[in-house]
Amino acid sequence: MSRIPRLVPAAALVLATLWCSASPAGALPPPGVPAGPGDPVYPTLGNGGYDALRYDLDFAYQGDSRTVRATTRMTARSLRRLGGFELDALGLDVREVRVDGKPAAFRTHDEKLLVTPRRAIARGAVMTVTVRYTVDPRAARTHSAWVPTADGFAIAGQPDGAHTVFPCNDHPSDTARFTIHVTAPDAVLGVANGSLGATERRGGQTTRRYDSREPMATELVQVSVGSYTVQERRGPGGLPLRDVVPTTRAAALAPALALIPGQLEWIEQRLGDFPFEMYGLMPADTDDPAAFDFTGLETQTLTLYKPSFLLQPEPMIGSHMMHELVHSWFGDSVTPSSWADLWLNEGHADLYGLIYRYERGWPDSLGYTSLEARMKDTYARGDQWRHDCGPVAAPNADNLFDSQRYLGGVLTLYALREKVGEAVFDRIEHEYLRRHRGGSAGSQEYVRTASEVSGQDLGPFLTDWLYGDRTPPMPNHPDWTVTPPTASPATSARGSGATGEASATL
Template sequence: MEVVVDLKPSRIGPAVLLAAAMVWSAGSPAAPFAPRGPADPVYPALGNAGYDVQRYDLDLTYRAGTRTVDATAEVTARAGQRLPSFELDALGLDVHAVLVDGAPAAFRAHDEKLTVLPRSAVRPGALMRVSVRYTVDPHAALAHTGWVRTADGFALAGQPDGAHTVFPCNDVPSDKAQFSVRITAPDNLTGVASGALTGTGSSGGQTTRTYVSRDPIATELLQVSVGTYTVRQQQGPGGLPLRDVVPTARAAATEPALALTAGQLGWLEQRLGPFPFETYGLLPADTDDPAAFDFTGLETQTLTLYKPGFLLQPEAKIGSHMVHELTHSWFGDSVTPQTWADLWLNEGHADYYGLLYRYERGWPDSSGFTTLEARMKDTYARGDQWRHDSGPVAAPNAANLYDSQRYLGGVLALYALQQEVGDQVFNRIEREFLKRFHNGNASTRDYIATASQVAGRDLGPFLTAWLYGDRTPPMPHHPDWTVTPAAGQQRAFAAVPRGSATL
């Protein structure tokens, strides 16, 4: 029997709020140095050193009249060094007060940071609790945002660098943490979040629901949504609880798509092992702002977000993409990239299994191919041009992070490995990698090391050439495959919308 404790953010009284609203301006004395973390190679402005986040307790109240959110975020973190001050990633948040271990702290918002100056330095090894009270407008005009504005609420799409526009955090994939979310909304709306529902209460025309994650979540993978929803419960393989959250007006129309999940789970579990989380489900958004939805699906943990209308199409149109997003539960959510340079581990694997699922069923892909070998031969011919235009598979930058090189380029590297070591060894590599880094982070180098250990030989030179080389290596067992020489002039590279697949 599992006993769930409802951990709530600290309630901050009015008197404390007044004392805590200590904001220093650009002209105020400078705060002590706040340590920055090892820079992410793709998003170097994000991430903070000096502490390791253990959990986030979020308390969000949706104000339907203003369509704004009043929030308290409590960040529990262990200090890795003495911290006279520290920083959280935050952008577009109207911060009202900050407490550190219950005591008011001075703070300043600047760039994409919230710098906090506690009354006394946090000791090395200490567990600090940082409470931030703020208001945020999901409709604010930001250059980038983690909010998806829907017809009567919102959803979250924090990948890759938008979570800190929703809540103050250490917004890097390497600092995964536990989450609890309390979401309050008018009674006619439903609030949902990643994890399992642990409590519901109503008062004054408002309903509060509490969700707790069993497993750690990277900041960019958190889902919280409010809307006019119908929650559909079913069972997957082995009794796994499945929870789909669908706009009530389209609940009946989405039933055929929702019925596919259980079979897709069984198919993937045969290849990757047991599903890694406590539940899974789909969340097709109902947005009034199509421009805010620049992806087809996004693998927010335990509750995958989909663009409006996508799941209303026939199975042959959506099945492989559904498997792509479901594969992310293993590659991306359970095993999260160490840095954004390792994105191919997510997208290459998701496309690989999505394509296998498609071809087993005889569905032509978007290019008309019906076998993985035919698709890979075509992709191989483009290899040098893609490397010229978009860099090696495992060396992206912010501008080309979601180019096809991370998707089909990643599939090509996996296909080359499978050709080199054979099906049995390749399948053992996949399962060992997932087992070894379950609920953690892994880098490209970690994948290479795992592959070498499982294969019993050094695959470093082979995989390094495929993942970091400037030229496309020979494809094992296919000496007749040729690469088209790259054009000298860089061509416009076809980008894949974030969270989408090239299936």
């Protein structure tokens, strides 16, 4: 997910299944209310009729009840005349909705908040929708982005959980600007994505404002309250680094955090300057597997981690940390057009994570010490994975976070690099990131960029790799063979191939 369960692959499949079953595929908006984009993986996710421009979120954590009082203000531009419209919302106790400052009728159904303003919104008009609500982060764990901790919470919204935290257009193609206010008792710290702005203390409570410089997808939002210490320093080129660590574990986590500047320098040499205003890690203050079923998640500018994972030696965590760092470019700076394009996020993150691993001579648990050897092994599994999990760019909710999206994505990128050469491949990467920075793009945009940069029509070649039922021949390796698939699913196809897992267990 991209609260991606790395070390517990089965959890990813369970979560995906539960979350999908909570959203009836046949649920339709009321007559006259625009439908969503029709995502191929989550067809009820997202909303049509408007484009979200910015969100102003206000969270007030109640230390006695451990609940959250919240206000969401969404500024959006209508794409058509709107007599009514919907936001994604689930598990929120909505008290009031206003449109442009005036009370609006509302009701919830399925995973939607249906809003009916007093007057229809004209096409092209900019509207502000204010929703006041309360929520209990400990409730509804089968479908929730809330991660309860000992004295607060964190957020893990990927893929379809952000709307359990705040009402929104919960689809990665609709990025927006964010300002987040977090109010918490003085004994704990409230943090969020972006740079710290104003701080106000009053009556034993402190409110902190955080501003994100670049647009952000809803699934990348991070808000957390807990007993944290903020550690600030400078990275390559003076990039501000901010790590938010559990105070009691700060010393133990220091060796892992010390790796970040060198990792940034390594990846910037390959993908260009870091795309955001700052970077850092936030090991959430819990190791409870019931609350935290993944290892790392690339929430924008502040990567969420399970703290115990980062206590391991560098060869056990380095490539995973690189995997999550690469998401700042692939997945955060350029978000997927749909969840069927997840391979672009995870394939790229795994590719550079593996290269980073092998350059350092760290063998994976299969004993491989080179990308070529690992890809030969992955190639042999290709038809089995396509049989069990479908083509690389055609997932469903049950297998979205399968190895096919991770190492299957790496294999596709490796095939492209073998066909065009490493220098051209690098230019494709840079041009794709340049063209789509701050927005969304998908498989077809990547194919188009690759064809234009390489000077050859790569559509048929990449279409076979992304959507074919059989694994195509690998350029430059005519001796590589594919193992015929068996009728029963192979366990290796169930999420065991990602660098997220590889950096620790493969």
